[in-house]
Amino acid sequence: MTFTSGTALELPAGQRSFAIETALLAWVFEGISQSSRFNVLDVGPAMPRTIEFFTSKGCRVHIADLFSGSIIEQQQHLDQDALTARFEEALWMVDEPLQACLLWDFPNYLAPAALEALNRALRPWVTPGTRAHAFAALKRSAPLMQHQYDILSANEVIQTSAQQRTPAPYPHSWQRLDDTLDLFDIDRGALRTGGLVEVILQGASRQSAQPPQANGNVDHIPPRPSVNAEQRSRPVRRTKPHPHPSPSRVVCH
Numbered sequence: 001m002t003f004t005s006g007t008a009l010e011l012p013a014g015q016r017s018f019a020i021e022t023a024l025l026a027w028v029f030e031g032i033s034q035s036s037r038f039n040v041l042d043v044g045p046a047m048p049r050t051i052e053f054f055t056s057k058g059c060r061v062h063i064a065d066l067f068s069g070s071i072i073e074q075q076q077h078l079d080q081d082a083l084t085a086r087f088e089e090a091l092w093m094v095d096e097p098l099q100a101c102l103l104w105d106f107p108n109y110l111a112p113a114a115l116e117a118l119n120r121a122l123r124p125w126v127t128p129g130t131r132a133h134a135f136a137a138l139k140r141s142a143p144l145m146q147h148q149y150d151i152l153s154a155n156e157v158i159q160t161s162a163q164q165r166t167p168a169p170y171p172h173s174w175q176r177l178d179d180t181l182d183l184f185d186i187d188r189g190a191l192r193t194g195g196l197v198e199v200i201l202q203g204a205s206r207q208s209a210q211p212p213q214a215n216g217n218v219d220h221i222p223p224r225p226s227v228n229a230e231q232r233s234r235p236v237r238r239t240k241p242h243p244h245p246s247p248s249r250v251v252c253h
Helices: 048-057 071-077 080-090 112-125 174-180
Strands: 017-021 039-042 060-063 098-104 126-137 147-153 156-161 184-191 196-203 233-235 249-251
Touching (some): 048 147, 080 112, 098 112, 098 147, 112 126, 112 174, 174 184
Antiparallel strands (some): 017 156, 126 196, 147 156, 184 196
């Protein structure tokens, strides 16, 4: 494993973490064992368990940490071309097509113009085989998020309160999410406690010149068979944090 840059990750004392069951994340990683070179983009910060998870899978992981930059704060003052350029700079380490993209709850921090700019910046790296994962707030009545995530297993993630962030201010309707992220088709979704939706996106076919047709309702998207889509939370026993750099790229062999 190699790290290109970063500082040690330490969670603040007293920060609460929970293990939550994920209904759909395993779909993102189904092709790992079949792919000799599995490239993953994680738009969140470098998290110890996530790095350990990918180390065991033999993946090449690009850690962008888009939450820590200035794009969220400056998005209202930049036009779409400038926003696209900023995202392209933030994704400098991606140099090959992606098999997986972990968006977490980042789209909910972006106004529609910024979400479209992210879509444009990802365009060179998304193929029909790319799968993306996100936690989406589809309406204002849903609780807007203030979390960061760490992969414990393909079916479970650690959700930690990110108190240093302001709550994500931009819920996106199903129609807007589907139209704006037109690199992807919405493959499936699972309702979670509190009105949030866990979403899997599949790279859209390059043969189609038309945007994917919007799905009108979450209920039309089947959850993964034999997996309980309801959120089950339980406290995580706190252990001493593992110091890891916050890398721009992690190469796991």
